[in-house]
Amino acid sequence: MSKVYETVIGLEVHVELATKTKIFCGCSTAFGGAPNTHTCPVCTGMPGSLPVLNKEVVNKAIAVGLATNCTITRNCKFDRKNYFYPDNPQNYQISQLYYPICRDGKVEIEVDGKKKYIGIHEIHMEEDAGKLIHDAYTDSSLVDFNRSGVPLIEIVSEPDMRSADEVLAYLDKLRTTIQYLGASDCKLNEGSMRADVNLSIREVGAEEYGTRTEMKNLNSFKAIARAIENERERQIDLLEAGKEVVQETRRWDDTKEYSYAMRSKEDAQDYRYFPDPDLVPIVISDEWLEEIRSKQPEFREEKKARYQEEYGLPEYDADILTGTKKLADIFEETIALNANPKKVSNWLMVETMRLLKEKEMEPEDITFSAANLAKLIQLTDDQAINSTVAKEVFEKIFAEDIDPAQYVEEKGLKTVNDEGALRATIEQVIADNPQSVADYRNGKEKAIGFLVGQTMKAMKGKANPGMVNQILKELL
Amino acid sequence: MQITDETIKYVGILAKLELSDEEKEQAKKDMSNMLQYVGKLNELDTEGVEPMSHTFSVHNVFREDVVTNGDERDNMLKNAPEQKEGAYKVPKTFE
Numbered sequence: 001m002s003k004v005y006e007t008v009i010g011l012e013v014h015v016e017l018a019t020k021t022k023i024f025c026g027c028s029t030a031f032g033g034a035p036n037t038h039t040c041p042v043c044t045g046m047p048g049s050l051p052v053l054n055k056e057v058v059n060k061a062i063a064v065g066l067a068t069n070c071t072i073t074r075n076c077k078f079d080r081k082n083y084f085y086p087d088n089p090q091n092y093q094i095s096q097l098y099y100p101i102c103r104d105g106k107v108e109i110e111v112d113g114k115k116k117y118i119g120i121h122e123i124h125m126e127e128d129a130g131k132l133i134h135d136a137y138t139d140s141s142l143v144d145f146n147r148s149g150v151p152l153i154e155i156v157s158e159p160d161m162r163s164a165d166e167v168l169a170y171l172d173k174l175r176t177t178i179q180y181l182g183a184s185d186c187k188l189n190e191g192s193m194r195a196d197v198n199l200s201i202r203e204v205g206a207e208e209y210g211t212r213t214e215m216k217n218l219n220s221f222k223a224i225a226r227a228i229e230n231e232r233e234r235q236i237d238l239l240e241a242g243k244e245v246v247q248e249t250r251r252w253d254d255t256k257e258y259s260y261a262m263r264s265k266e267d268a269q270d271y272r273y274f275p276d277p278d279l280v281p282i283v284i285s286d287e288w289l290e291e292i293r294s295k296q297p298e299f300r301e302e303k304k305a306r307y308q309e310e311y312g313l314p315e316y317d318a319d320i321l322t323g324t325k326k327l328a329d330i331f332e333e334t335i336a337l338n339a340n341p342k343k344v345s346n347w348l349m350v351e352t353m354r355l356l357k358e359k360e361m362e363p364e365d366i367t368f369s370a371a372n373l374a375k376l377i378q379l380t381d382d383q384a385i386n387s388t389v390a391k392e393v394f395e396k397i398f399a400e401d402i403d404p405a406q407y408v409e410e411k412g413l414k415t416v417n418d419e420g421a422l423r424a425t426i427e428q429v430i431a432d433n434p435q436s437v438a439d440y441r442n443g444k445e446k447a448i449g450f451l452v453g454q455t456m457k458a459m460k461g462k463a464n465p466g467m468v469n470q471i472l473k474e475l476l
Numbered sequence: 477m478q479i480t481d482e483t484i485k486y487v488g489i490l491a492k493l494e495l496s497d498e499e500k501e502q503a504k505k506d507m508s509n510m511l512q513y514v515g516k517l518n519e520l521d522t523e524g525v526e527p528m529s530h531t532f533s534v535h536n537v538f539r540e541d542v543v544t545n546g547d548e549r550d551n552m553l554k555n556a557p558e559q560k561e562g563a564y565k566v567p568k569t570f571e
Contacts, residue, residue: 019541026544035562037547044552056541077529084492086566132569135560142563270490275529283535 004204005239007232008212009167009197010159013174014152015184016128016192017060022149023127024051024094024279029151031190035144043127043149045090051278053078057151058101058282060183061125062292064153065102067177067299068120074284076101078125078276083269086143087129095154097273100124101282107177109169118170119158126152159198159209164228168221171195172323176300179325185364188220195224200245201235210235211245215252215259223254230257303328311341317349324363327352333370339377347373351391355398368401376404388461389413415464419471422455422463426471429454440476448472479507 022029025042041049065072076099080092105120130148132141155174161167175186175193186193200212215231218224230252235245250259298306300322307318322328327348334344356363376394379385385393385408393413396402408414416422429451430437439447448469455468484500484507495503549562558565 021539021541021543026539026542028543028545034549036549036552036564037562038545039552040545040548041552044555046555052537052539054541055538058538082490086564086569133563134568135565138560138565139568140560141566141569142560143566144563272490277530280530280532280537281535 003240005201005232005236006204006206007162007228008159008200008202008209009161009163009228010212011155011157011161011167011170012196012198012214013155013157013171014194014196015064015155015174015178015186017057017151017153018182018184019054019056019060019151021054023054023057023125023151024149027149033146035142036146039145039148043089044145045088051094051276053279053282054151057125058284059292060151060181061101061123061153062284062289063181063296064155064178064183065105065123066289066293066296067181068102068105068107068123068155068174070102070105070120070123072284072289073099073101073103075099075281076284077281078279079273080276081271081273083271085129086141087132087148089130089145089148093127093129094276094279095126095273096124098275107170107173109166109173111163111165111169116160116166118160118166118173121156121158123153123155126154128152159200159212164225167197167228168225171221171224176323176325180297180299182297182325187362187364188218191219194218197224197228197231199228199231199235201232201239210239211247213245213247214249216249216262217252217254219254223252226254226257227252227259231259234259307331311335311345313341313345317345320349320353321345326363326366330366330368330370330373334373334377337370337374339374340381343377343380344373347377347394351394352398355395366398368397372397372401372404379404379408383464384408384414386415386462386465388456389415413462416459416462419467422459422467423471423475425458425463426451426455426468426475429458430472430475437476448476479504479511483507 016029019029021027022038022043025040027038027040027043030038042051062072076096078094079097081095081097082092084091100122102123103121105123106117107120108115108117110116128147128150130143130145132143135142157170161170171193178184178186178193184192188194195218197215197218198212199215200210202208202210213231213235215227218227231250238245246261249262251262252259304315304318304322307313307321308315313321320327321331331341331344331348335341352366355361356366373394376390376397379393380387380390389408393402393404393407396407397404433451433454436447436450440451451472452465452468455472456463456465481500481504484495484504487503487507488495488500553559553562553564556564
């Protein structure tokens, strides 16, 4: 009989905090600057420079800790993790080993209607490293320290996940929670959220964990799911063949859907952690903690329930709208401008989602303003434009955030509600299409659709469709 | 406490240092002396005493989250042995 295996997964998630400055110096964290334009003696590890902690980093780390039900370490400090690599100019990374700022948390996830808690072992603060670019021309590496010293938190879960679906649900939970806090934009593809997957296999019912591997270089939710499946199968194949899983770090290549070993336990580094003597301890008072607690926002679950209750939205719609902070923000901002919640929801759920998918964009990439969406809804409420024109105008709003009122005016897209003008056009259409008229009069109801179409065409799509129907029926 | 040859070799690897035989002997002696010196502390009873990382009772030294540094790239790169296109040029490295 073949054995039944269980996959045991724990995650290490790095999140870049959305502060204006780096963790230990006043350099900007802005993304995409020319190489080394956001650097100083501190973040390039010059001898004699002195790091000073950015208070906002601690605020954001505590906020994430509270939102994930962690215990906040009231006396915490930084340690040095020593290793040599050109992206690390100090030859050590300032991190937290002995007293991480948050411990023993948990978040609730739901997969296939089943709820479950995933434990959070700890969250610690640390600094990011620089970036290495390979220069093929000189066969050397070029170092850019703009990212060096950008604040990170590392969220270490307990090995509580059992499937790729649970991992994705956990990551989504972390992402929305952190986005709602404004602590990070959590973009996997841009590296502001990175996940390393620790995975092992054991027989169902076994008490001991199997030997685990750590998978790196996972840049999308899809890559994570594929890597988990692949690694699960690789480990089961090894066990079935009577071989052993080797504890090692592996790198995922998503284009080849294959992972390879980077380094094994034998050459694991000795990081020689010790307390950083340049940074003084952090003492978190009751008042400080209370201040952060009082500023915690409404999180996804609460928002979702409120959308259903307050605006009468279906659960599915409320779930999608609260799925990213960006969508929830646009929804609420548009409603605040007196637009009807169901109509706003409709524009976001249908047209926005369609365009996002078509352009392969994420909700976070949305650039249009609530003000222009509200104006568009007003134009349709006033029947100044019909639904076909509205969709066309919305595409312009989505792409360039144009002012719809001005656009409609300039392009002459206003619905023609003038009965005299419509009647004249329709009379012409009837005269030009005797066959369709005859068909309709002989009982072919569908023929009227053709005549409506011809009228709309003649009016360049701007006719009020209700009125066209009415006048047509009257004249026929 | 005596430092063994293995320890010296290991510390050398970690620090990426190549030591000659004489240097190894000297380092062994120096490190043993240092450990002996701080070993004095082991004579104290520290039961129930919280470990500390600083000798001064200073805590919570913070900066506000305000950008104070401008583009100092040209000055910063003066420290680079080699540079190219605004970046530090180093031997080819990959992981």
